Amino acid sequence: MMRFANLTPAGKSKPRHRRNPHLLTPNLRTLGPGSVASVLKIALDVAYVVMILVTGLLLLLWAASIFIPLDNLNVTVSDGADGREMPLSRPLLLFGLGALTAYFGGFLLILRYLRKIFRTLTLGDPFQPDNVRRLRQIGLILAVVTGGVWIVQGLVASRLAPGVMEPQGISDLLTPVFSVLVVFVLAEVFREGARLRRESELTI
Amino acid sequence: MAIRVQLDRILAQRRMSLTELADRVGVTVANLSILKTGKARAVRFTTLDALCRELDCQPGDLLAHEPGPPDAVDDED
Numbered sequence: 094m095m096r097f098a099n100l101t102p103a104g105k106s107k108p109r110h111r112r113n114p115h116l117l118t119p120n121l122r123t124l125g126p127g128s129v130a131s132v133l134k135i136a137l138d139v140a141y142v143v144m145i146l147v148t149g150l151l152l153l154l155w156a157a158s159i160f161i162p163l164d165n166l167n168v169t170v171s172d173g174a175d176g177r178e179m180p181l182s183r184p185l186l187l188f189g190l191g192a193l194t195a196y197f198g199g200f201l202l203i204l205r206y207l208r209k210i211f212r213t214l215t216l217g218d219p220f221q222p223d224n225v226r227r228l229r230q231i232g233l234i235l236a237v238v239t240g241g242v243w244i245v246q247g248l249v250a251s252r253l254a255p256g257v258m259e260p261q262g263i264s265d266l267l268t269p270v271f272s273v274l275v276v277f278v279l280a281e282v283f284r285e286g287a288r289l290r291r292e293s294e295l296t297i
Numbered sequence: 298m299a300i301r302v303q304l305d306r307i308l309a310q311r312r313m314s315l316t317e318l319a320d321r322v323g324v325t326v327a328n329l330s331i332l333k334t335g336k337a338r339a340v341r342f343t344t345l346d347a348l349c350r351e352l353d354c355q356p357g358d359l360l361a362h363e364p365g366p367p368d369a370v371d372d373e374d
Contacts, residue, residue, distance in 0.1 A: 295338040297328045 130214070137208050144201040151194040158186045177254050185253075192245050199238035206231050220286035228280035232273050239269030301361045302340075304333045307352050322347040 166181040206227040213219045243261055250258035308318065315333065319326045324344060331337050345356055352359070 292338050295331060295336060297324065297332045297337045297340050297344050 130211075134211055134215075137204060137211060141201070141204045141208060144197060144204055148194060148197045148201050151190060151197060155187065155190040155194050158183070158190055179253070192241070196238060196242065199234050199241075202234050203231050218290075220283060220290045222284075222287050225280050225284045225287055228276060228283055232276035232280060235269070235276060236273045239272070240266075243269070299363050299365050301335060301363055302332050302337070303359060303361055304329070304348075307354060307358060311352060313352075318348075318351060321351040 163181055163183055163186065167178050168181040168185070169178050210219065210224050210227055213221060213224055243266055246258075246265075247261040250260045304315075304318075308315065315329055316326055319329050322329075322344070324332075324347070332340065345359070348354075348359060349356060
């Protein structure tokens with residue numbers, strides 16, 4: 094009887110979404126001990142835990158700042174050597190802590206998505222539509238967080254400490270815009286990868 | 298899909314089951330079902346060769362073209 098080496102052995106019905114055997118070996122090698130991927134995984138896990146702690150602490154501080162008395166408390170706004178001291182009002186404190194919490198919360202979300210993407214990599218199937226969606230969300234969060242920082246710094250420079258802090262320029266947006274672009278390009282690459290994987294699955 | 302795989306008809310003519318064909322050709326029943334139900338996006342020449350050999354037919358007997366709108370290339374279901 095004729096047998097074909099590149100076809101699945103006869104009589105052994107396997108699920109349709111089985112992993113491509115050609116993809117398995119490189120992935121395992123990528124994730125071996127001491128590989129870049131394993132170091133990345135540890136870094137992601139550590140950063141995620143640290144970010145949870147920092148965001149949680151900031152949230153608690155933000156909630157506590159609603160009640161703590163602020164009499165005779167001052168805040169110094171400075172951009173290097175010179176600084177301006179001003180009374181710390183409750184709206185200012187809430188705004189400052191809220192902005193910091195949102196900043197770290199944004200990065201916490203990004204890390205959460207990155208870990209999910211990484212999990213699909215360890216399973217040997219990173220090119221899937223879910224990862225395209227995650228990468229786009231990471232790009233959006235990155236845009237909101239970095240854009241928010243730019244706006245808040247501009248507000249502080251123009252309203253709270255005019256003359257003390259340098260106003261934000263468009264050039265300060267170059268790096269964030271570049272990062273967001275990189276993420277969106279990666280998302281498109283993943284979209285094409287997911288399409289090719291789907292086609293490969295449906296090639297008999 | 299405008300290309301239809303007429304596996305059902307040929308299997309009936311040969312009085313052969315899908316499982317038997319899968320066993321002879323060396324393709325899983327699941328993959329043959331994808332082919333039979335028209336969900337496949339492409340067929341390897343090696344698969345086509347094996348099917349034609351076991352079914353004793355020509356590729357033209359297996360495939361038929363039905364005019365209709367072309368499928369979207371990048372649909373992800």
